[in-house]
Amino acid sequence: MDSSGPDRIAHFARHEIGPYLAAHPEDRYPRALVQRLAELGAFGVTVPPEHGGSGWSRSEVACIGYELGRGWQPLAGLVGTHLKLCRQVLEHGTPRQQQRWLAPMARGETVFARAYHEQGLSHPAELGTRATRRGPVGVLHGRKSWVTNARDADRVLAIARSGDATVGVFVDPARPGVTVGPELPRPGMLGVSLAEITFEGYEFDPEEEVLGGWGHDLTEPLLAHDVTSYVARAAGSADAVLDQAVRFVREGLDRRTPEVRGAIRLRVGELATRVAVLRTVWQALLTPSPDAPMPSDAAKVFCTTALQDVVREAALLCGGAGYAAPDGTLGRHYRDALALLIIGAPNDALLSRIGERELSVARDGRQVY
Ligand SMILES: Cc1cc2nc3c(=O)[nH]c(=O)nc-3n(C[C@H](O)[C@H](O)[C@H](O)COP(=O)(O)OP(=O)(O)OC[C@H]3O[C@@H](n4cnc5c(N)ncnc54)[C@H](O)[C@@H]3O)c2cc1C
Structure with missing residues (x-):
């Protein structure tokens, strides 16, 4: 059976990025991966079919951030920015600009x-x-x-x-x-x-x-800026490092004494619990409830902050192999996670915005100041 677009991106992120990074320096532009993403249609998911894209739903688009966040954050940044700009050309572009830009943007021929x-x-x-x-x-x-x-x-x-x-x-x-x-x-x-x-x-x-x-x-649209894609990237990274740590620990568990096995089990339980909560916040953002909507700014602050502990604890569980291992996966997630606190909007700035919102609206919904 033919797999769906989101499944193809997930397969790419989980099976192609790791081998690519094992064979290429991390600091070189990943032209081959960008090309593959273009072939998979990843650059056109926010462009409707009449302009040459595939017009995915909001949650399908967010899954690209999740999967590329699992695989390699810089690629998630490149694609996420481009997708945001496709949306802006669609919402704000003149008919001629939409005609001129959207189809090559959707094909990944013109990356913004x-x-x-x-x-x-x-x-x-x-x-x-x-x-x-x-x-x-x-x-x-x-x-x-x-x-x-x-x-x-x-x-x-x-x-x-x-x-x-x-x-x-x-x-x-x-x-x-x-x-x-x-x-x-x-x-x-x-x-x-x-x-x-x-x-x-x-x-x-x-x-x-x-x-x-x-x-x-564009002043108002820029101020209304949505940070869902950064939550997606944090959730993907957290799941990737949890998987990596569990795989590593499982392989060596039989060689440990019963006492150490017990201690490690507890740490794995703590790590898995943190990631489960982080994942729950991310899913609440994707499927908003009318009673308890999850604002994207609060989700971004929570998930990107929790991710810092998750990557550190996953590295600790793997010992030397968490700090220095041939594939370098945990180290890479650890280094990339720091940027997620800052990009989009710094978490402190989002916290100020959340605080202002809370203080200005009373519990009964009245505007207070
Ligand atoms: C890896 C990376 C990629 C980027 N890519 C792009 C890109 O493609 N295009 C682009 O335009 N930009 C990009 N940026 C810029 C990014 O958007 C900014 O770095 C980010 O918005 C933070 O702005 P700043 O660095 O000026 O920090 P500042 O705004 O100076 O904030 C620094 C610190 O001051 C404090 N602070 C600031 N405002 C408040 C507030 N309101 N309340 C409380 N505390 C506050 C916080 O502690 C904050 O962390 C990128 C940055 C990075 C690191």
Whole structure:
């Protein structure tokens, strides 16, 4: 029987990424894996069929984040960003832009990166990057601090301020006025590049190359930003390290004394319990209940924080093989997990937002301030 799209992605993540990483340096761009993902249709799942994609449901799309989070976080980041941008082109693009971009994006022929963040930014109105008009020509100036896939993306959507609006400019990185900085040193999230991008007088067509047309304001959609994909990635990583630790411990358990076996069983029980709760939060986010909806910001804070303990405890259970083993899986999950506390939105910023929401609404639903 033919397997479904989500099953094919799961099979890829569980059977192809590990062997690839065993044979290639972790810090090289995984062109072969990106190509495979394109063949599997992963780049088009948020694009409807009439534009050449497969139009998956929200929970099926989230499963891509889960599976790639199980396999390798940088790939999850590359695909997740691209899928977000497909959605933005669909929601905000002019009919001509949808016609121009969605089909090649869905096929994975045109992979997009997003250049939005500038260090310390907390609201789009604070952006220093400016899109201005010089007669019929648009001009972009500014610097973006961290851009995933900066070096290998075919196009970059640069988010800039234009008057009182926040606009998205389709940038071709091969044209003059774009400089991708050196690779940023970091403990994890290797393989897919992470670098600054500077725009110095980059010229663009202000009608055709601004998402939604000149002046189309993205401020509200940017503020409404959903962090479900980061929860998915944390849940995938937690399940992967639990599986790895259980496999490792099971193999050596018979050689242990009964006392040590008992102690190890208890630690495995603790680890499995943490992961079960984390997985439950993730599933509550996927299938929201009208009585007790799980907000994605609270789920992101909980799951990415719990993941830090999960990867550390899984590594501890495996002893030396958790710290240094030929396949390096636990070490990789450990290093990549740290970034999940920060990306999307830093957990502290989300906690402030959650606190503000709680304080402003009384238990009976009245607005308090
Ligand atoms: C691996 C990686 C990939 C990335 N990829 C991209 C990308 O593709 N495109 C892109 O545009 N950006 C990208 N980024 C940038 C990322 O979105 C930002 O790093 C992130 O939003 C945090 O912003 P910041 O680093 O400026 O931290 P800041 O906003 O300066 O926050 C630093 C710390 O200050 C405190 N803080 C800040 N705000 C609050 C608050 N409201 N309440 C309480 N405490 C607060 C928190 O402790 C927080 O952790 C990436 C970053 C990383 C690390």
